Amino acid sequence: MxxxxxxxxxxxxxxxxxxxxxxxxxxxxxxxxxxxxxxxxxxxxxxxxxxxxxxxxxxxxxxxxxxxxxxxxxxxxxxxxxxxxxxxxxxxxxxxxxxxxxxxxxxxxxxxxxxxxxxxxxxxxxxxxxxxxxxxxCDGNVFRVLSRLNANDTPINSTEGKKVFFHLxxxxxxxxxxxxxxxxxxELGALVCKPTNPLCGQCPINTFCVAHQKNTIDKFPVKSKKQKSTVIYLHYFVFEYKGHTYMQTRKGKGIWQGLHDFPHVEYTGKEISPEQSIQRIQHTLAIGKMDVIKISQEYKHILTHRIIIAKFIQCTLHKPIDTKKYSLIKIKKAEINKLSLPRLIEKYYIKELQ
DNA sequence: AATACGGGGTC
DNA sequence: GACCCAGTATT
The missing domain is CATH 1.10.340.30 (Hypothetical protein; domain 2)
Structure with a gap:
């Protein structure tokens, strides 16, 4: 070789x-x-x-x-x-x-x-x-090109595969x-040696490509596992009190770290009713009386290993929330878009609030 | 050695 | 719906 x-x-x-x-x-x-x-x-x-x-x-x-x-x-x-x-x-x-x-x-x-x-x-x-x-x-393109060029079936997402293809x-x-x-x-991986329907006829190194010669291009690259995704149900609360609403900065380990979203109730696996989440959020944020104005359509948001089913519940409050106690940001609805937002929140903003 | 981490495009 | 994309950090 x-x-x-x-x-x-x-x-x-x-x-x-x-x-x-x-x-x-x-x-x-x-x-x-x-x-x-x-x-x-x-x-x-x-x-x-x-x-x-x-x-x-x-x-x-x-x-x-x-x-x-x-x-x-x-x-x-x-x-x-x-x-x-x-x-x-x-x-x-x-x-x-x-x-x-x-x-x-x-x-x-x-x-x-x-x-x-x-x-x-x-x-x-x-x-x-x-x-x-x-x-x-050695990026995704190079992994693919090299695995086909050598007809090497080491899984590209394994530790062993990483070693092998970096070396190659x-x-x-x-x-x-x-x-x-x-x-x-x-560039070859992106334009010619594509994941599906590669353009082997246009490939400058097809005469050296073992997989192409053996007509086994579609067998490469080999990947060892597929990731499965879990369903998350999310109820976002768009509160309103005297012309402003409340948002928060996402902290900790999860998704969207450092971005902003509304206070919410989250459930993994099983669906939750708006009545349940309303009770919970009232308790969590010591909200007392409030009026539910509107419950949005379902927003389906797909991440790599998560399917998020979200609803946005608009409520009018009778008294303000303690922003310091609950680390919330008091903000006018028109100003929301100045904060960095996950796409899900941005899509809701564009559709319902803009 | 596995898993978490976004969003959009393709088939 | 499954797979992929000029991967890295954390567990």
């Missing part, structure tokens, strides 16, 4: 030069911008991430500006992109770069790896793309052009 590597590398680069998409982060070597694009594109399609990249690059010109921003401002800009820990980790990483490296991203894989939110993939990507260092990337990626790396090689592998 080894002796074919040079030919594969060449075909790959030739194909990449002719077929690469024009992306803003391909017009720069600025490690800050490469970092920005790489974090944004984690588990995110290019089309979805692109507008966010442009927003961030325009708002924060360099890592110092990013570090000096408010985290709430960053989260608001990140709203809708998902995996919000990325935004919080970026803020921390920006501080690390400023404090440890005087505002310059280190041209060193091990140092990059120490930054919050930067794992093996991103460290390799920054090292190779921004600094031309010989570190192969590194051994195939073009040390003369690490940046272009890495991007070519990913």
């Amino acid at each position: 080894k002796k074919f590597h040079t030919i594969i590398q060449k075909q790959l680069l030739r194909w990449y030069d002719a077929n690469k998409r024009d992306m803003p982060w391909r017009q720069t070597n600025d490690a800050y911008k490469i970092w920005l694009s790489e974090i944004i594109l984690q588990q995110t399609r290019v089309e979805q991430g692109l507008p966010y990249y442009n927003k961030f690059v325009n708002k924060y010109k360099n890592v110092k500006a990013f570090a000096n921003a408010n985290e709430s401002e960053i989260l608001k800009l990140w709203q809708g992109l998902g995996y919000y820990s990325r935004a919080r980790n970026m803020h921390a990483a920006a501080h690390q770069v400023v404090e440890w490296h005087n505002g310059i991203f280190p041209a060193n894989y091990d140092e990059l790896l120490k930054l919050k939110g930067v794992g093996e993939y991103t460290a390799s990507a920054i090292a190779s793309i921004a600094y031309g260092l010989p570190h192969a990337v 990626a590194q051994s195939l790396l073009n040390h003369q052009f690490p940046s272009q090689h890495n991007q070519a592998m990913m």
Whole structure:
């Protein structure tokens, strides 16, 4: 296999030069911008991430500006992109770069790896793309390309698979052009070696592809498990008292950490009646008398391992809630959209409150 | 070694 | 409905 590597590398680069998409982060070597694009594109399609990249690059010109921003401002800009820990980790990483490296991203894989939110993939990507260092990337695209190229059935989501494919990626790396090689592998996975209906006829390395030769492309890559999702029932309370409502910042471990939503009652597995949740919330927040104005339609919100069935219950209060005691934010309805919101809340806001 | 963590697109 | 996406941190 080894002796074919040079030919594969060449075909790959030739194909990449002719077929690469024009992306803003391909017009720069600025490690800050490469970092920005790489974090944004984690588990995110290019089309979805692109507008966010442009927003961030325009708002924060360099890592110092990013570090000096408010985290709430960053989260608001990140709203809708998902995996919000990325935004919080970026803020921390920006501080690390400023404090440890005087505002310059280190041209060193091990140092990059120490930054919050930067794992093996991103460290390799920054090292190779921004600094031309010989570190192969292994993302979802590369896993797929390599598993087919070698007809290797090691599950790509296993610890063993990770080791195997990282090694394969590194051994195939073009040390003369690490940046272009890495991007070519990913671009090939995205445009040609697609999960379903790959365009093997257009593949520049199909003559080397074992799975293609054996006509077993659809058997690769192998994944070991499927994640199942649980159903969550959520009743959100949109209170109204003298023109304002109440929201809260999500803390702790769960989803949407750092984002804002309404006080709510949550049930896992079995459905809860509005009457039950109304009683509960009245007790929890010491609300006393209130009038239920409207119960919304069901909002179905799909996350990776959760199906959320939500209803929004609008109520008029007779007295205010103790915001300090219950860590609530008193806010006018028109101002809600200034806070960072989960998509579910944003969709309700757009439909019912805007 | 598994699991949690979003949202949107495709088939 | 199942799978996937320029993955990482935590358990």
